Amino acid sequence: MLQVKNLSFAYSTNQVLKGLSFEVNRGKTLAVIGESGSGKSTLLKLIYGEFDIKKGEVWWDNKQILGPAFNLVVGYDFMKFVAQEFDLMPYTSVEDNIGKFLSRFYPEEKEKRTNELLKVVELESFAKKKVKNLSGGQKQRVALARALAKEPEILLLDEPFSHIDNFKKQSLRRSIYEYLKINQISCVVATHDKNDVLGFADEMIVLHKKEVVIKDSPERIYNDPKLPLVASFFGEFSVIEGQIYYAHQLKIVQRSEHKAVVKQSYFNGNTWLVQAIYNSEYIFLEHEFEIQPKSEFYFKVMK
Ligand SMILES: Nc1ncnc2c1ncn2[C@@H]1O[C@H](COP(=O)(O)OP(=O)(O)OP(=O)(O)O)[C@@H](O)[C@H]1O
Numbered sequence: 001m002l003q004v005k006n007l008s009f010a011y012s013t014n015q016v017l018k019g020l021s022f023e024v025n026r027g028k029t030l031a032v033i034g035e036s037g038s039g040k041s042t043l044l045k046l047i048y049g050e051f052d053i054k055k056g057e058v059w060w061d062n063k064q065i066l067g068p069a070f071n072l073v074v075g076y077d078f079m080k081f082v083a084q085e086f087d088l089m090p091y092t093s094v095e096d097n098i099g100k101f102l103s104r105f106y107p108e109e110k111e112k113r114t115n116e117l118l119k120v121v122e123l124e125s126f127a128k129k130k131v132k133n134l135s136g137g138q139k140q141r142v143a144l145a146r147a148l149a150k151e152p153e154i155l156l157l158d159e160p161f162s163h164i165d166n167f168k169k170q171s172l173r174r175s176i177y178e179y180l181k182i183n184q185i186s187c188v189v190a191t192h193d194k195n196d197v198l199g200f201a202d203e204m205i206v207l208h209k210k211e212v213v214i215k216d217s218p219e220r221i222y223n224d225p226k227l228p229l230v231a232s233f234f235g236e237f238s239v240i241e242g243q244i245y246y247a248h249q250l251k252i253v254q255r256s257e258h259k260a261v262v263k264q265s266y267f268n269g270n271t272w273l274v275q276a277i278y279n280s281e282y283i284f285l286e287h288e289f290e291i292q293p294k295s296e297f298y299f300k301v302m303k
Pocket residue numbers: 011014016034035036037038039040041042043
């Protein structure tokens with residue numbers, strides 16, 4: 001189990017994190033969300049042992065995670081970190097990058113394991129290619145496979161699918177999280193993408209103003225986001241009489257006490273996203289059809 005206890009951190013005088021406490025059980029995934037600069041990457045680096053911790057503690061089972069002042073080499077065998085900058089060997093093939101940390105004394109096992117991981121990240125046909133000739137998304141997949149190669153007990157992921165195109169993203173995400181579950185690997189994932197959280201994370205924390213302001217299951221946080229900041233992570237929303245409503249929770253009706261004026265409609269796939277003005281504020285709602293700017297309509301709220 002990962003335990004973060006009352007963790008605070010500053011880069012010289014710039015305080016970034018204050019009094020963070022949370023746990024992640026074996027095989028569970030925790031998503032960390034927060035605005036850019038809220039300290040998500042810093043938190044992952046602290047858990048990894050990249051910095052010395054002056055206040056608070058991080059533990060994996062009964063091992064305390066310590067920084068460079070205590071470890072000649074940063075990191076621990078049981079933990080892998082896929083950072084935003086992937087540290088790959090550019091002039092070496094994809095398969096050699098993945099197999100780098102696997103024992104060459106068991107060539108059959110090494111080959112089997114490398115092939116298994118090439119499959120997980122859907123890079124079988126790139127096995128022999130040099131990493132320098134890969135796209136950003138392909139490199140990110142190699143970095144993910146390499147992190148999994150030595151079967152870590154815990155995996156830290158910083159924006160793991162940010163470079164991967166939408167064609168591949170969903171199937172890759174399913175494949176990675178399924179692998180983590182089957183192998184009971186714990187995971188802490190810092191992300192801006194709601195799709196990394198909904199459907200995959202067991203718990204999520206929201207970092208805001210240096211602290212954990214919300215900690216709960218993704219489902220409960222989605223259903224009751226509490227803060228506009230949290231709602232904005234999941235999609236367009238409106239605040240009406242102090243309550244937060246997602247765009248699909250406002251419905252156009254024949255007549256009601258809420259009257260608004262359309263500013264713009266945006267094609268959204270299944271529906272149109274309508275931006276409108278209500279009580280001098282912008283609201284957003286989903287509608288089946290496009291509505292012309294300046295049209296007036298009535299709407300009701302549904303929870
Ligand atoms: N090496 C560093 N030295 C000094 N300050 C840093 C360093 N790395 C990050 N910071 C600062 O710490 C704060 C948190 O940065 P961090 O990268 O942890 O945020 P983040 O939530 O991961 O952001 P993003 O979502 O943009 O990746 C920011 O104000 C940043 O400028």
